[in-house]
Structure formats: structure tokens, C-alpha cells
Amino acid sequence: MSSVDKSLFADLQARGLVAQTTGAGEFERYLDEARTLYCGFDPTANSLHIGSLVPLLTLKRFQLAGHKPIALVGGATGLIGDPSFKAQERSLNSREVVAEWVDCLKRQVSQFVDFDCGGKSAELVNNLDWVGSMDVLTFLRDVGKHFSINNMINKESVKQRIEREGEGISYTEFSYMILQSLDFAELYKRYNCTLQIGGSDQWGNITGGVDLVRRLHGGTAHGLTLPLVTKADGTKFGKTESGTIWLDPARTSPYAFYQFWLNTADADVYKFLRYFTFLGVEDIEGIEAGDKASQEKPKAQSILAKEVTRLVHGATGLEAAERITQALFESSLGALTEADLQQLKLDGLPSSSLRRGELAEKPLTQLLAEVGVAASGKQVKDALGRQAVTINGEAKSLDDNMRTEACFSPDAAYFGRYFLVKVGKKKYHLVDVK
């Protein structure tokens, strides 16, 4: 008999993690007993990004409180595409590609929950297992019959697609909700799963499932949605100039990941600590109070970066990220040893190796753009004009543009071959010239 932590719901609320729940006031009492819950993740890429972090961590919070989590990977739903609050119809991915992504997500999702802890061990399922084998007639007669088009059309999540001039929605995407509802009913049957969690954009799909569980199995199921993560300045959370922040270290290095969190705005950081870490709410309030009281740079960002990086990339990933950060931002570049430089490369600092012969022909603008420190030569030019390009600590100017070879002269190299190129205040790139 595993005990359940009855303060879970209050904690979620204190963290601001509760957007909506079913069952009005009953919901908190419902969690007094050990439940089985699930959350779905659709394979829309070969990696999840930090947008999925909130539900992922919430599954873990439930597990820590004594509930049994199920992570569902949408091998079937990923073939359809969720229309919820999407402005446009999306193009379909091939079955092979989706199957590959399913495998990637399975691995990723697995690292967040515990699969070996007795009764509350997590499960990993793929909805293709039951949707893939269902025939059309069964689907239409046994499942479709329970859905009212009138009802579905009125869902807020598809309203703009239906009402907005110039856009539409295909039957394929419109059916997405039914598939997701079917998942819930299936998991109810298989695991007595009675709770689904998801982003607030999933509310319509979740309540659809709750209804289907009742109609198909006469059971009572619940739903909980998590808030959409927003930033105080109104820009989209989880994107930077270099694109999406992925959970896969091959796509976003632990260093870049760490830097992303370190750059969180003050206006958001305490909220993010509540969302993305397992630090107690009281501790977080303590940090906030401490930062407010002191006139110095707040501590919250570094705590956030540290905690989240460790959750996603483990102690080793965090160590690497901190090592690079310290080398680049805190100590002087000249203090780095050759081993340090090599380690930085291994740790995921962007780097490239060039042959000395390649340097002669190219202007800096072209070289640095090719290497990926800047999006285009124009940006390099702009930076050069403002003394914002630094090679091994030495600022370069527009005059140096055509003197690439001199900029990378062996005399200036660290250990005869390494150059740390900095463009702007934060972007570093290690060039290894052989």
C-alpha cells in the first residue's frame, strides 16, 4: 500500500501549474488516492523541446507524490497532426519518419520518470498499438458515434480554423480529437488510468476523452491542464536566435541549454523556478526575497539554469556547461590550458577546424558566416564595424576584414592552433587551425 502525498495539488497550485481541472471542487479530493495518469507527446520532430518540459516534469511530480504515470507517445496521432490552436493545416509526415521520431521520443521521455519503483512504476505506450489496427467501420460505429459534430465545431481550439477567412481544417485534423479521446478510453481500460494532463491547449481534447471514457466504459475520468508558458515581454518562450531549445543534447548542447536559462528575464525567473524545478515553493520565495533585498545581480537565474540543466542533461552535462561558462565569462581566456580548450570542444562549445590554407582567400565576413558564428556576412560586417568581433581577446575592425590570415596568425594562436572567436557579447566559437 503506497502512500499518497495529499499536498500535491496544493503544491501544483502554489507553483501556478494548474490551469484548469475537471470536477470543480472535487478534483483535489480525487487525488487523495493513488491514481494512474497519462500525458501524450506527439512526434513532430526527432526531439522534444523545452515546451514539453512542464508536462514531463509534472508527470514526475505526480509520481513522486505516489501516483502512477504513463507517458504516451503518439505514433498514431503524430500521423494526423493536432489542429488545436494551430493557425494552419499542417503537412503530413511519412509513416517511416514518424516511426523513427517515436523511437527518439520514447528514449527522451523515459529519462524523466521512474520505471522501476513498484506499484507506481511508469509505463510507456504508443497509441499506434491500438489505433493502427482499428478498422474504419469499428472506428466510425463504436467511437465516432459518441461524438457530436455540433459539439466539436464549437470547441475553442478549432474555432479560428473554422471561422477565419483564408484558413480551413481538413477532416483528417478535425478527427484528431477523437483519436486522443480514444487513447484516454483505451488507457482507462488497460491501466485504469483516470487522469490526463496536458497543456492548456489540450483542454478540448482532454474533456473529449473524459466524455468518451464515460460513454464507452461508464467510468469517471478527470483532466488537468497546465498553463501555457509565457514570457513577460510577450515573445515566444523557448526560442532564441539560433532556434528552438531542444532536449536532445545533439541538437542543443548542454552549454547552450544552460545559457538559455541563465538569460531568463527577471520578470520570468521566479515563475520559471516554480515551473521547471523541484525546489520547494518556500525556497523559491526565499530566493526571490533575497534577490529583492540585495542590490546585486539576482541569484535566481543561475539557480534555475543549474537545476534545469541537471534535470535534463544530468550532473555531467551540467558540469560541462558550467565549465564552459566559467571559462568564457568569468576567467580570462589566456588562463585556459590546452586540455581546457580541448575539453570545451567536447563539452559542446561550438567549434570547427580549418586548414591554414583555407584562410588566405576568404574575408572574415565569409569565414565567420560559414563557420556559423553569424547568420550572414552582413552581420559580421556590422559587428566588425562596432568592434564586436574578438579573436583571442583582440578586437578586430573592418580594416581586418580582408586580412583573415593575419587575424589567425600562428603567433596569436593559443598553443599554436586554437582561436576563440567572439561575436557580440555572448557568442563564442572555437576555431582549430591546422
Add this chain to the structure above:
RNA sequence: GCAGGGGUUCCCGAGUGGCCAAAGGGAUCAGACUGUAAAUCUGACGCGCGAGCUUCGGUGGUUCGAAUCCACCCCCCUGCACCA
């Protein structure tokens, strides 16, 4: 199938024969100020160090000159018809 409305540079969105690499806003990048914040101000923002080059769904055409005009084609949306 018919009728009508659309497809512009990352996004939104102006532009209907030269003054258009294309208004404006957003996003993004760089600088100043800072704390590797925010706000603000400045600059950049198709590609190219540059001369210059390549764009406005596609292909042809008219014209000295086209994102803008014409023809055909592709795609999207709305309505009607067909089907049921």
C-alpha cells in the same frame, strides 16, 4: 466543375508599370547603458568586404522598363453544383 477571393522578403502586412531590394509592425542581430537582465536609445535586417547579383506561387509574353499588365499552370480559401 462553376463563381468569387487570395499566394509579397522569418512572421503579419503595404505596394497595382519606372522614384522597389520593395512602406509599416513584430521577431532577430550588433552597439550604448547594464547584471551574459528589463526598459530605453542607435544601427543592421535577400545575398555579396566590394563592384554587383538574385527575389514578390510557377512558366511564358507585352514593354525601353513588371511584384505590378496579359496568357496558361500550380496551390489555398469561400460559396454553389455534383455526390450522398
